[in-house]
Amino acid sequence: MKILVTGGAGFIGSHIVDRYLKLGHEVVVVDDLSSGSAANVNSAARFHLMDVRSREFSTLLELERPDVINHHAAQISVPASVQNPRLDADVNILGLLNLLEGAVRSGVKKVIFISSGGAIYGESAMYPTDESAPLEPMSPYAIAKAVSESYLRFYRHHHGLDYTTLRYSNVYGPRQVSHGEAGVVSIFMDRLLEGRPCHLYHFEGEPQGMIRDYVFVGDVVEANVAALDRGSGEAFNIATSRETTTRQLFDLVFENLRELAGIEPSLAEPVPGPARPGDIRRSCLLIEKAREGLGWTPATSIEEGIRKTVEWRLESNGK
Ligand SMILES: NC(=O)c1ccc[n+]([C@@H]2O[C@H](COP(=O)([O-])OP(=O)(O)OC[C@H]3O[C@@H](n4cnc5c(N)ncnc54)[C@H](O)[C@@H]3O)[C@@H](O)[C@H]2O)c1
Structure with missing residues (x-):
């Protein structure tokens, strides 16, 4: 299958690119290198230095016509979103809308969207928190993720564009640098x-x-493999349930x-x-839904x- 990975030069996205290539998929990477690094991009992928908010990106989608878009590109800092909510919304909301519009025009079958289970539930009333808990985002970053999930539901309902949302807890592992949500x-x-x-x-x-729920990047990658053909129209916590x-x-x-x-x-x-x-x-976060719906379970202890x-x-x- 042809998969376009946004943010594929970043910490998590680059591991996903490696794994998709290993499974024999054709992989296209889009990244503006604002926080990622060209050194992370697998040389077997086709790399486009590009902003997901740009017109160029919409054109690229029409040229490449991927089967699946895996969307990891984002402004990822919670403190930066508090300082500059407009910039956060520009990248994280308008960037997603540019992607969704382009996806509809170019016949993309599915979007794998990356949300944040560590941020969108806020201070939950129930631990471990499951996916049915109310969303109580407490930062512009978390608000943008929650709104994005609503847009995905709208595009599926209105345009038939399928999606799976993965709500990560705090991800850590090789290639992470110190600027991130869980840096x-x-x-x-x-x-x-x-x-x-x-x-x-x-x-x-x-x-x-x-108190946080830290999940290893290698396990997160496997959830992105499962989401290629499972979890249609659903959101899943991707975490360990360990505090x-x-x-x-x-x-x-x-x-x-x-x-x-x-x-x-x-x-x-x-x-x-x-x-x-x-x-x-x-x-x-509770991970029963991902166990059942994606057949996914984390394998790495902290x-x-x-x-x-x-x-x-x-x-x-x-x-
Ligand atoms: N790291 C975590 O613990 C964590 C937790 C929950 C969710 N997430 C989400 O996972 C995704 C990846 O995060 P990460 O930790 O790998 O961060 P990262 O900064 O390493 O990766 C993000 C990538 O997106 C690229 N990017 C940013 N803005 C862009 C734009 N406008 N156009 C094109 N590319 C752009 C960056 O250059 C970078 O390579 C993000 O959506 C983030 O919100 C991460």
């Missing part, structure tokens, strides 16, 4: 390797930090780096700091995933 693993690794103390942001009275505090995550990264790179024991205590605008206290990520970071550091 915390990369931020900790960077700072510790530079011999600088880490910050642990937390709400008052919760010194262990925020990890920022402190537990920090300790895991620290211990691995101490063992593998001999970093200073004096860096073992992170510096506390206040939660940032748009932060939520707790996020943990201990194993952090180990692999630290090993990748040290290898790419030339250590």
Whole structure:
């Protein structure tokens, strides 16, 4: 099948491109390299340096006529969306509309859309949170993701354009850099390797930090394989259902780096700091729907995933 991956030069999208190619699909990548890197793009894919908001992109869709569009391109920073909601909406809402209009015109059969289960439910009343929980987005980034999901329903209903939405929790793994929604693993690794103390942001009275559900990128990739021909017109949480505090995550990264790179024991205590605008206290997602609807289940524990990520970071550091 011919698959066009937007954001295919980014952290998660580039792993998906690799996997689709390995499965024998023809892959076209569109990315403006605003946060991704050309070095991540598999040389067996056809790469177009392009903005998903542009007219060029609509033209490209009509030329390429892919069977499926996998949409990973986005403005991904929650703090940036709080500072500049217009820019966030421009990329994340108008970019999606440009894609959907082009998809209808060029006979695309399905869009795989990437939403954020870590952000759209806000402070949920139920943990782990399932897909039927009310959407309570608390940042412009999360609002844009929630609205995008509504647009997808509209295009399916009105134009017959099929979709599957994957609501990721906090994704981590090789190729992640420190600017993202869940760049915390990369931020900790960077700072510790530079011999600088880490910050642990937390709400008052919760010194262990925020609670998150961290999912390894290799597992996320398999959900994108399943979504090629399953999960029609549905949204699925892609997560682990396991809660990890920022402190537990920090300790895991620290211990691995101490063992593998001999970093200073004096860096073992992170510096506390206040939660940032748009932060939520707790996020943990139920994944039964993805088990049933996509036949997907995560295979990597956080201990194993952090180990692999630290090993990748040290290898790419030339250590
Ligand atoms: N990382 C996470 O934990 C997480 C969690 C939930 C959802 N997501 C979603 O997953 C997707 C991928 O995120 P990521 O973590 O790999 O981030 P990333 O920044 O590595 O990837 C995004 C890619 O999109 C490209 N891009 C941005 N704006 C573009 C535009 N206007 N036109 C073309 N390309 C553009 C960037 O250059 C980059 O390569 C995003 O939609 C993000 O919202 C990520």
